[in-house]
Amino acid sequence: MDNLDYGIIDLLRQNARAGYGDIGQKVGLSASAVKRRVDRLVADGVIQSFTIQVDPAVDGLGTEAYVELFCRGTVAPAELRRILSAVPEVVDAATVSGDADAIVRIRSRDIASLEDALEKVRIAPTVDHTRSAIVMSRLVHREVD
Structure with a gap:
């Protein structure tokens, strides 16, 4: 994992529904590069689930x-x-x-x-x-x- 991965994870923690394009703009990657990284983080077990929090x-x-x-x-x-x-x-x-x-x-x-x-x-x-x-x-x- 590098700083870009950590940045992507931080943004997903704030909003698990954030679009790859929006995340890419904030971390300096294309939407497809963000998607590849997210897919790899999921495959590697770093990201274990996407969820919602209800009051x-x-x-x-x-x-x-x-x-x-x-x-x-x-x-x-x-x-x-x-x-x-x-x-x-x-x-x-x-x-x-x-x-x-x-x-x-x-x-x-x-x-x-x-x-x-x-x-x-x-x-x-x-x-x-x-x-x-x-x-x-x-x-x-x-x-x-």
């Missing part, structure tokens, strides 16, 4: 919280994955360093459904307690996956 509120998931998860004793990441995967409102989770064992991001319809989702997490025998922070407004959001 979660449209799907009725306007309430968001970050939850610190504290466990009893030592709990394997696979066990945490099993517990958290069973809760559909959990949209992201990771083990972390520090006092908490994991950080969990939850999206729900409202506060009542957030509370229900938290209870599903808390009833696991390995979970000692949680500490939640409800998102008031999103300041910066970048997809990096």
Whole structure:
């Protein structure tokens, strides 16, 4: 990959529907050269998919919280994955360093459904307690996956 490939990827991240001609004008290539590069990036597995992002509120998931998860004793990441995967409102989770064992991001319809989702997490025998922070407004959001 070179700087042109990185430039093409950055532009596609901003707008996956951007035309090859528009991208080419910004990176200094012809539309056909951009298409060849995109095709190669897809074939090489660098670009794994083209997708859309929908405002979660449209799907009725306007309430968001970050939850610190504290466990009893030592709990394997696979066990945490099993517990958290069973809760559909959990949209992201990771083990972390520090006092908490994991950080969990939850999206729900409202506060009542957030509370229900938290209870599903808390009833696991390995979970000692949680500490939640409800998102008031999103300041910066970048997809990096």
